[in-house]
Amino acid sequence: MGWQCTGLRWPDAQGSPVLGWRRGGAVRVSALSYGTELGFRAVGERCCVGARGNACPVKAVVSGRSAGARCPECARLDRAHSVAADTIADDPRTYRVYLAWFGPGMVKVGITAEEREAARLREQGAVVFSWLGRGPLMAARRTEELLRSALGVPDRIPYARKRAVRAVLPGVAERRAEVAQLYARAAALEGAGWPDSLERLPFEAVDHAGLFGLDGAVEVAWAVTELVDGGVVAGRLVAAAGPDLHLETVKDGVVVLDTRLMTGWELAGADARAGVGVPVTDIGGGGVQGGLF
Template sequence: MAGGWRCAGVRWPGEVPELGWGKGAERRTSVLGYGAWLGFRAVGERSCVGARGNVCPLGAAVPGRSTGGRCAECARLDRAHSVAADTLLDDPRPYRVYLAWFGPGLVKVGITGERRGAARLREQGAVAFSWLGRGPLMAARRSEEVLRAALGVPDRIPYAGKRAVRGRLPGPEERAAEVTELYGRAAELAGRGWPESLERLPLHVVDQVGVFGLDRSPAPDRSVRELVGGGVVAGRLVAAAGPDLHLAVDGGGVVVLDTRLITGWELVAVTAGEGAGVRVPLLDIGGGGVQGGLF
């Protein structure tokens, strides 16, 4: 493994995105600002980011298109300690059930630790959301399953689907109306499948378009398919949602960078004066096809 700093992806501890970095056991973060220049060149090859804050003991290589950034063993260890794996059955902390809206027809129900607030919703790129209830982990999990089945919503929505609609979102009234309608359907189930230990929370639609900067940036037209050694991604950050950074690039247009693709790469800064642009394989998400070459 190279000795430089390697990216650990985007975090949303508050309403401003941050990039995490690691070098061995060292950690640091970079706060990202809309309008600021962001440019880097990938060095060498991509390596596993490890699990639970520990360095990968194998220093394993990771495929460029993997959004996990971990080798199979580290991915297994990381998931084994997650809420999604149902291995923390005795967790005494309170959890919240939420209804998340990503675009017309793109809705999911999920749970998150109450202490995290809305960080999980920002990490997923939820354009709007409302809390549904709060209570112990297993009560929240049971309610999540009941609501998914009753509302006919999936347990996950691929990021490609979220990107496809993000540039043509309806207005705030329409966004709130869809969340409100689904909340009403969920509320009708209270007493018919909701565990008694889950406290129902009132409707309060939180719209995150402004937090993500989507209300003041052009719609994206391309996305990064993968990084390659020596590849360059550079532009001005105009929006961010979940792991995605929207970059206005030289020559026009907005390119989406899924930062899950850059975890494990050693990156070196590229300045605006270097005439950088984007020189990695791209996907056309504006209605065209695949851009297979390096740009």
């Protein structure tokens, strides 16, 4: 049995991202650094990763295009214990409300447990963010809903939109200014539906562009849509944001790999100069590649 990838993680605000691995009961991580050459090959079939730390009882085969890598039953069990799915209303922890910026016109509101600090923002690939408030779960939820309805701020932005703008981000001042403007509009809602139990936090923009390696990043050409048995993904790591690795390949420019597509696969090493041999889609404007390189 080979090692299975458990995805990309961001352990702290200053450290490098890491890839998690599991083989049976053993776990490990491998730190990533920009400029490093990577290469791997998918082996066999993609299997369900289970739910809540438990293995899938039937080891179900799942679609290569699924970001969740779970069979329907394990997906149901995982969602049954999810704050994001509004299935937990009595969580006693303190939560924070945040505003996150991913590109021009792409700002969202969300909540995260205070104990996680800003890990959730790094996991989503937020280029800039600011805290807005802190308090009990339901107060944080009500504030999130208030901003969505009163200001038209979404609570989700598709990853495809985030990826499309990373190579053409505006300067630091401009992107921080957009978050500051939304923060001011949100703060003005105090007294107009803002929960009394939610403490407003001062504006402080945190910029992740340097951490993600996006300052001066080259334009992305392709995005991997799925892995296949025997398919290779290889290149030099030039950036990483959220779950995505940006790999500069020998022949095909920069390819984005959503590491959630790696979960559930057994992965073997491959030549780092082998390029990409899995289905991809064009996100650089040159037309769609539907097959394999």
